[in-house]
Amino acid sequence: MTASTRRTVLSLYMRVFRIARNWQAQIGVVGDIETEKKYILHEASTLFRQNQQLTDPETIKRCVEECEARIEMGLHYRNPYPRAMHLPPLGLATQKGRKLRAQQRLRKQAKPVYLQSHDDS
């Protein structure tokens, strides 16, 4: 990991923290703001640590894009949770085992960038 990527990653981490500090939830109960703040901090620390050991520059770039996408979407919709993804057509496994790999490939292809670190199997 080069120095510039390291600096980008750390500044992204700081940015997420600053966003969490000034978070205003959408119209709702006041307790929501605290829950969402905690969620943002917890999510950031888990995902960053999970991807800490990556060395491939392509994967690192994708993770950085994922982080930026989630920041933008969270700020735009005022909702820190990741946006749910629709299953592609014919994306769920059938009884026959042969179609499993095709299904998996379809699902992997359809997975949006902001859900990369999430692992749903």
Place this chain on the structure above:
Amino acid sequence: MAARVLQHCVRTLRLSSGPLALRAAVVPAAPLHRALSFYSADRRTRCVNRFPSLDVLCRQYGHLPPLTLESIEERVLYVLKLYDKINPEKLQATSHFMKDLGLDSLDQVEIIMAMEDEFGFEIPDGEAEKLMTPDEIVQYIADKKDIYE
């Protein structure tokens, strides 16, 4: 409420009797005009009798107590002790986060954020990643807040 009105009255009456016209204290008394006229008649003589020695006219501002190097260091170490990834026994003013305490750069970012929250001012990215020991943090904050020995 009555106590506050009294306080304002005392202050404005003492100030208006003094040679200097301190406008700062008169302005907050403006909304209390009604109360002033009601109280002034009976309070005036009483005020003068009760506070004959209060000759010093001073403005009162609300502000935090001045920071000293010791208080900064105390607060920094306190915040670090509260951080759950640091062992409080091993913590000293010169312990390096990465080499002595075994933290990584993400933890260091979290620590700097906690310091920002504690002292109430923002630390930019470029300088935040250089602060690696509690001593350096204390030095940086003292530089920013212009505190000398």
